[in-house]
Amino acid sequence: MNMPELKLGIVAVSRDCFPMSLSEGRRKAVVEEFSKKNVIYECPVVVESEVDMKKALADLKEASCNALVVYLGNFGPETPETLLAKYFDGPVMIVAAAEETGDNLIQGRGDAYCGMLNASYNLKLRNIKAYIPEYPVGDAKDVAEMMEEFIPIARAIIGLNNLKIISFGPRPQDFLACNAPIKQLYNLGVEIEENSELDLFEAFNKHAKDKRIPEVVKSMEEELGAGNKKPEILHKLAQYELTLLDWVEGHKGSREYVAIAGKCWPAFQTQFGFVPCYVNSRLTAMGIPVSCEVDIYGALSEFIGTVVSEDTVTLLDINNTVPKDMYESEIKGSYNYKLNDTFMGFHCGNTAAGKLSFCSMKYQLIMARNLPEEVTQGTLEGDIVPGDITFFRLQSTADAKLRGYIAHGEVLPVATRSFGGIGIFAIPEMARFYRHVLVEGNYPHHGAVAFGHFGKALYEVFKYVGVEVEEIGFNQPKSMLYKTENPFN
Template sequence: MHNIPKVKMGIVAVSRGCFPLELSRSRLQRVLAACRQSKIKVIACKTIVRTDAEALKAAQEMIAEGVNAATIYLGNFGPEAPIAILAERLGMPCMLCGAAEESKADLLGGRGDAYCGMLNASLNCGLRQVRPYIPAQPVRLPEEIVPLIKDFMTIARVIIGVRALKIFSFGPRPEDFYACHAPLAPLYRLGVEGMENSELDLLQRYQAAGSRRQEIAAIAQDMADELGPGNCFPRKLKALAQFELALLSFLKDNLGARSFGVFANKCWPAFQPAFGFVPCYVNSRLARRGIPVACEVDIYGALSEYLAQLAVQQPVTLLDINNTVPQDIEITDFRGASRADIFMGFHCGNTPSCHLLPGYKMHYQLIMRRNLEPDSAPNISCGTLEGRLVPGPLTLLRVQSTLDGELHGYLAEGQILDVDPVSFGGIGIIAIPQFNRFYRHILLEKQFPHHTACAFEHSGRMLFEALSLLKIDPIHTPRQAGDRYPTENPFAD
């Protein structure tokens, strides 16, 4: 997938001076053999770290190899200070893990005590304000280290991607849309860069792209091929293609020192009269190629989408947590939720076609048409991608600044139901167990906005670890029945 980093994993073995060096070396070789068998590519450091000098040497070696994430492997007790120095000097996502004892036949000369050494290594990292990833069960046999490395590659990809991200925004928030407020300081603390622009900048870029006729024609043809019979307004394709070209060229020209980019763009109310269309379909196409475009200048929505995309390596979308489901829509399987827990996830038309059922179409935005051209045929309100969300698993994610500039977030896993929502837009009926309580005591109580990023698989496990490493705290999740939220009335039925 485009617009995400490739993780190049290194592994460094460490050894405490009073333990046999060969114990760490031989255990490392067994981990490497297990990685090869599982086709997990790792680059082994030639230096086994025992001292602070060797920590610096190993860090230089790994950086020279182009490694951007590292597994620090305690083949025995390990040297606590050099471990922390190594993690600090690497300056990249690091995982601490260690070797479990393998047989009762070798608990004299071959006992490594990594279980004990992990405690000291963790403490020393804390003293130096280094934050490594430590798995739930970090001391394992060689073949059991492999899935830890595989998981860590996902977590590292999220960290690396965020630290190389630039969010481009166009325009201020629409009037009376305070929910999309975006304090910049928390973004900078994450390592995210931003570039705020006027809608006039976007209009000028769009107009300048008009001379690139061959490229516009090729994009318009690609749109027609994607839409097929759902191309309800073919006359709009040229303008939409020109807009897509304008956004892509702006991204290319303005990444600067950053490697990856996403957008948070204003899309109403002045946009339609100025550009002559709504941009939702173009937003969906960019999202499909790995460039999320958050609606309504939702900068933290764009960040949330990108976090989800980094975890799943698939296109994502932004949805409104939008409306309740009428009782007369028949549902026979709530997938572990209750009727009170279901809702419709909706947006005007920005969801990539790969996540919509066959029959999607490029249409007009019903609400905008009512306001902008109620008495004429659809024109400037055209440009949405409408269809039902593909049934299946999903993860909802939002990272947001609080009103006092601290980062918090939420994660929730559920299902898109195979039920017709009987409505417009990119839309689906979503079931998340215990969501009714989560909605009241987290989303409302903690003042989260109405936009949520949506990944189309269950990815909460890896995202929780990545958000924790990014120091996003708290990370709210739905509580099980009987586990009350602090604001839940203990005397209520």
């Protein structure tokens, strides 16, 4: 649920001094190749003029397409093809045809390699956004592969343009790191609804006798199994889950998709009588990301990761170092990482059960240090599943400028010996990335985690929504100095 359904369309364009049949035939070949794995709508209109452009847009609208491939089957007409991208209501990819054979370079030469330069120039002149692949020219099979890479990017753009983030309460005291300048949310096309914790508490109390509670309790029992260490709290957790789900349905308004930035302390525990971590994890697994500590840009990042990966994500603190003795005994020699390539990612218990190697739902140790244990129940704890991950975040920082970072790494299959939802993470050159991207870029301690390597798509999404390329940080190899890195280090 809470996921855009993509309907991709393709339109071929043709310069009037080239055979239209060249673009049309090449388009059919691309569609045939792409259709082996995916579904696409083939627009029958080949665009030579602005009149054709209007006909193509009308045809795409009637077919309910929400993402578009503009295909230069030959050189292409600069104005109509860029106006297609301007007036189409959704993300657009522009790609061009390569010549197929040396035996047909008279009537079969389309010069789209040249036409792509003019297309990109005209897009810039008109301030039009479009996705252009790394090498945007190819034969039918090449172009079909580029279009496959466009799919998660397009889903993310559609999702952001129809997203509302619902927040509850101000961020906790001394959590200025979760500051969220709203202007950039609007620039991204995202709506924001900010509510009081008291509003949420009132709605929660109204669900006290909700007839659906037993059904949700049963679902929780089945999911937790032997990890259900606090069965007495399930009724309240179910009540809270229904409160959030009903709030989403009642408040999404004109938007199709929702993410939540929730409050979880300091007064939440004493008033609600539990912590919301496990419920947050369940909604996130449903496709409705819920961030902790009213982290609005954390929720935004989680949503992007959910849509790109089509999988459950999580939000973690970039939390603590791996002790040297633990590294020496369990990591060194077994995995090709230095000590300072590793760290522990942690949160109290918001990672979904499906992303934990084992889990138990119990009380939260950090909160229980200052509060009665009985009001800190509801956290989901366990070691995070090993495997490839992408650590990333899109953020409007203190100066209200849109920035982001992306790093590929993995969760190691090494027991953490600790508490919370936690894992031992390894990112190549993490120490330098930590210092010259995370610290230097003034990023907060929360990072979103997608389970797999999705950096290529995320990078293109960040560019598409307006992040300048120099503002997208990544874990650079040792041979590549950061701008702020001391070359004599």
